[in-house]
Amino acid sequence: MNQAEKEQYLREYALLKNEGKPFFPYAVAKDALMAVIVMIVIMLLSLFYGAELGPAVNPTTTTYVPRPDWYFYFLFELLRVMRNAPKLTDMATLGVPTLCMLGLFLLPLYDRSPERLITRRPVALAAGLATITCMAYLTYTGANTGSPNQVVLPVPPGLTQSQRSTFLAGEIIVGESGCEGCHQIGSYGNNGPGPKLTHIGTILRPGAIASTLKDPIAPMPSFASLAQHSPKEFKQLVEFLSMLQ
Numbered sequence: 671m672n673q674a675e676k677e678q679y680l681r682e683y684a685l686l687k688n689e690g691k692p693f694f695p696y697a698v699a700k701d702a703l704m705a706v707i708v709m710i711v712i713m714l715l716s717l718f719y720g721a722e723l724g725p726a727v728n729p730t731t732t733t734y735v736p737r738p739d740w741y742f743y744f745l746f747e748l749l750r751v752m753r754n755a756p757k758l759t760d761m762a763t764l765g766v767p768t769l770c771m772l773g774l775f776l777l778p779l780y781d782r783s784p785e786r787l788i789t790r791r792p793v794a795l796a797a798g799l800a801t802i803t804c805m806a807y808l809t810y811t812g813a814n815t816g817s818p819n820q821v822v823l824p825v826p827p828g829l830t831q832s833q834r835s836t837f838l839a840g841e842i843i844v845g846e847s848g849c850e851g852c853h854q855i856g857s858y859g860n861n862g863p864g865p866k867l868t869h870i871g872t873i874l875r876p877g878a879i880a881s882t883l884k885d886p887i888a889p890m891p892s893f894a895s896l897a898q899h900s901p902k903e904f905k906q907l908v909e910f911l912s913m914l915q
């Protein structure tokens with residue numbers, strides 16, 4: 671903006687201010703009216719449609735998949751991406767959003783450009799688009815993640831068709847059996863109290879894996895009943911673990 675433009679603007683501003691109406695009560699009355707209309711619409715919606723509370727809580731369920739509300743999916747996904755770096759979790763979930771909010775808050779202090787046309791503000795435009803893209807991507811992936819005890823490992827190369835399906839079945843059985851509560855497998859599960867199972871196939875032979883599962887050392891629970899009641903699944907589980915090379 672050059673000097674002439676600036677003077678022109680100040681002239682127009684003074685003119686408008688001269689003939690303009692004061693903020694109170696004119697603008698305030700308009701805002702208040704709009705606020706009342708919005709409140710009435712919300713009240714009518716809640717009266718006629720009610721709020722969705724979801725199914726009643728079942729304290730005995732073990733398959734419940736906890737999920738935040740959709741507008742928190744981006745934070746949820748950020749936390750999930752960081753699940754194997756506990757030291758960085760606070761930085762990612764508290765630090766990054768706080769820094770972004772701070773950046774927005776301080777915007778009038780560091781963006782002193784008089785330009786208002788969006789095409790003349792490439793940095794603001796890029797920053798805005800990048801933020802929207804990141805949040806949309808994180809929201810989308812957060813909404814489409816599987817259950818927290820799901821294991822999805824790369825299938826080892828060179829497997830036959832039936833070994834492949836055993837591998838995929840094993841991943842599901844591991845997820846359903848809660849092994850990840852105590853064992854880390856690849857980037858999944860907790861690091862301890864049990865040892866990592868990522869390469870268990872190179873450490874124990876299938877027979878040793880099977881006997882550990884049936885007759886483990888505490889605190890690991892015994893999976894003897896799985897062997898008894900679902901021998902096929904037990905065999906797939908042992909074969910899957912042996913393939914973790």
Ligand code: HEC
Nearest residue numbers: 847848849851852863864865870879882887888889890891
């Ligand atoms: C409550 C926690 C817990 C759960 C659940 C659990 N484990 Fe373990 N597991 C352990 C602990 C602790 C050890 C180490 C025991 C020891 O001292 O030998 C262990 C040892 C093992 C070992 C032997 C590892 C080695 O290097 O010798 C295997 C294999 C194993 N677990 C597989 C599994 C599988 C598969 C599942 C799920 C079907 C599972 N565990 C569930 C706690 C657990």
